[in-house]
Amino acid sequence: MSVEGFFESLGQAFGAVIRFIVEGLSGFLGLLGDAIGGFIDGMSKALGITPSLLGMVVLVIGLLLLYTAVRAFLRRSIIAGLIWLFFGLWLLGGLIS
Numbered sequence: 849m850s851v852e853g854f855f856e857s858l859g860q861a862f863g864a865v866i867r868f869i870v871e872g873l874s875g876f877l878g879l880l881g882d883a884i885g886g887f888i889d890g891m892s893k894a895l896g897i898t899p900s901l902l903g904m905v906v907l908v909i910g911l912l913l914l915y916t917a918v919r920a921f922l923r924r925s926i927i928a929g930l931i932w933l934f935f936g937l938w939l940l941g942g943l944i945s
Contacts, residue, residue, distance in 0.1 A: 897943055
């Protein structure tokens with residue numbers, strides 16, 4: 849009987865530790881999700897776009913195109929830089945307006 853009591857209390861202690869870890873991670877991930885959501889909402893309001901997944905993907909693609917244009921200019925490839933710059937500004941201009 850005392851062995852069953854020992855393992856029962858050991859199981860309860862182990863379960864309490866697991867519950868503490870899961871609740872802590874849940875709270876942390878909830879706060880992280882709220883922070884990311886607030887960041888996306890604030891950025892989309894500042895840019896005047898809808899806070900949707902498609903809008904964020906188009907924004908990232910536009911910024912990558914501008915980055916590619918800067919890299920082309922640094923390589924002294926003026927024509928390619930102008931083409932990438934045009935595409936990036938065209939995409940971002942269509943998204944923001």
